[in-house]
Amino acid sequence: DCERAYTDPQQVFADPDVDAVLIATPARFHTPLAVSAANAGKHVFCEKPMALTIAEAEAVIEAAARNQVQLQVGFNRRWDRAFSEGRAAIDAGRIGTPQLLRSLTRDPGPFNADPLKIPNWTIFYETLIHDFDTLLWLNAGAKPVEVYAVADALVRPDAKDSGHLDTAVVTIRFDNGAIAVAEANFCAMYGYDIRGEAFGSGGMVTMGDVKKSSLRLLDKDGESADTWRLDTHHFVEAYTLQIQHFVDTVLGNTAFAGPSGRDARSALAIALACIESVRSRQPVRISAIAEL
Numbered sequence: 001d002c003e004r005a006y007t008d009p010q011q012v013f014a015d016p017d018v019d020a021v022l023i024a025t026p027a028r029f030h031t032p033l034a035v036s037a038a039n040a041g042k043h044v045f046c047e048k049p050m051a052l053t054i055a056e057a058e059a060v061i062e063a064a065a066r067n068q069v070q071l072q073v074g075f076n077r078r079w080d081r082a083f084s085e086g087r088a089a090i091d092a093g094r095i096g097t098p099q100l101l102r103s104l105t106r107d108p109g110p111f112n113a114d115p116l117k118i119p120n121w122t123i124f125y126e127t128l129i130h131d132f133d134t135l136l137w138l139n140a141g142a143k144p145v146e147v148y149a150v151a152d153a154l155v156r157p158d159a160k161d162s163g164h165l166d167t168a169v170v171t172i173r174f175d176n177g178a179i180a181v182a183e184a185n186f187c188a189m190y191g192y193d194i195r196g197e198a199f200g201s202g203g204m205v206t207m208g209d210v211k212k213s214s215l216r217l218l219d220k221d222g223e224s225a226d227t228w229r230l231d232t233h234h235f236v237e238a239y240t241l242q243i244q245h246f247v248d249t250v251l252g253n254t255a256f257a258g259p260s261g262r263d264a265r266s267a268l269a270i271a272l273a274c275i276e277s278v279r280s281r282q283p284v285r286i287s288a289i290a291e292l
Helices: 009-014 027-039 054-066 081-091 122-138 157-162 236-250 261-280
Strands: 020-023 043-047 071-074 098-108 144-152 167-174 179-188 193-200 203-207 217-219 222-224
Touching: 009 027, 020 027, 020 236, 027 043, 027 054, 043 054, 043 236, 054 071, 054 261, 071 236, 071 261, 081 122, 081 193, 081 203, 098 122, 122 144, 122 167, 122 179, 122 193, 122 261, 144 261, 167 261
Parallel strands: 020 043, 043 071, 098 179
Antiparallel strands: 098 193, 144 167, 167 179, 193 203, 217 222
């Protein structure tokens, strides 16, 4: 049972018994709600994307800093065991210097959503934004310098004229020489496919698997395996750990480990560069979007 419920978010922000809020509304409401919450002295956990423009991202970051509240953004893959162990291996130097990186998101099919109700550029703002954060996180300390993106409506080509995009591939060049590729598709009929890879001068690490476990079934029909079908099943531990970390930092029980507002701003800069690249059909310098 819920102890109290409100119909107006401003009532939540005004409640003196509320120390922190979790913002999980449609993306276009994230920035005004996060700023209002921070100005009310509430710690903020905000689902991705934190903002849709660089100016909005800076407004959230500034409000959190000015009011001295915690700001964490929901990039849950950092909390997945395979991805966190992959980052640890990179940090330990086990793959040498990162040279090639890859991150992909393939949502489980069939695709039954109405494409006309999906905001334009969602594939960059809300889907690939996860992959952009993952690639930035795996290539820690490096900055993206150039983006080239191609996108199309391959799942629902009939909706292309409305601006719908459901398939995209992005190439990102970093200032340390590394090259990354991110890809997304809204309809993988075989399951929910989330994977990452980092190849370096001394080795390679891969993260994620569409298969639920290492079990293989072999029978008269051949070989088969169960696959993930929902993000809430695949990332149940990661979702739990990110919220637990937020609570622990608010309570002062642990040091903040991110993802921060600035991390969200960096991933957003790549998303915005992708949109401009698709429009212009040219590579786009990140410096033309924002200084990172």
